[in-house]
Amino acid sequence: MRAVLQRVSEAQVKVDGALIGQCGPGLLLLVCAMQGDTEAQVEKLAQKVAKCRIFQDENGKMNQSVVDIGGSALVVSQFTLAADTRSGNRPGFSAAAAPEDGKRLYELFAHKLAAFVPVQTGEFGADMKVALINDGPVTIWMEV
Structure with missing residues (x-):
């Protein structure tokens, strides 16, 4: 699994003009399942994301x-994270998991x-419009 974490003040996702998901202060997560990914990797990524210390404490340190x-979190599927640009x-995008597995x-x-x-989530496979207010900005790429 691959993910891009963005620390946000707020984020939202729309499909066909309708708001389907949003979050306040927290994370916008763009996620992509890769060929061969397992449920154990999904579990590991969820734990890693939840524990990732990228928010400031009272002393201004992440x-x-x-x-x-x-x-809170807004989770949006994004198969383009599997892009091979070599x-x-x-x-x-052949490294992305098949749609049903993804x-x-x-x-x-x-x-x-x-x-x-x-x-909250986006809609898998839909043409989504994602808006966010990046906080920092802080953007982290993860793969498990």
Whole structure:
């Protein structure tokens, strides 16, 4: 699994103009299941994200997790994180999990993360419009 974590003041996702998910202070997570990913990797990524200390403590140091601050998360599927750009000008996405596996693992990730913080999601496979107010900005790339 691959994920991009963005520390946000707020974020939202719309499909066909309708708001389907949002979060306040916390994380916008763009996630991609890769070929061969397992449920154990999903569990590991959810725990890593929940424990990642990228929020400021009382001394201004990045020393708190989204759990510590009482934050929430917006989880959005993004198969383009599987992009292979090593050759040519058009990225290849063959390393991404097949759609049925990708959807299952994406939904499992959101479910596992919801054990730690409130979670809302985008719509797998939809053309989504994502808006955010980056806090910092702080953007972290993870892979397990």
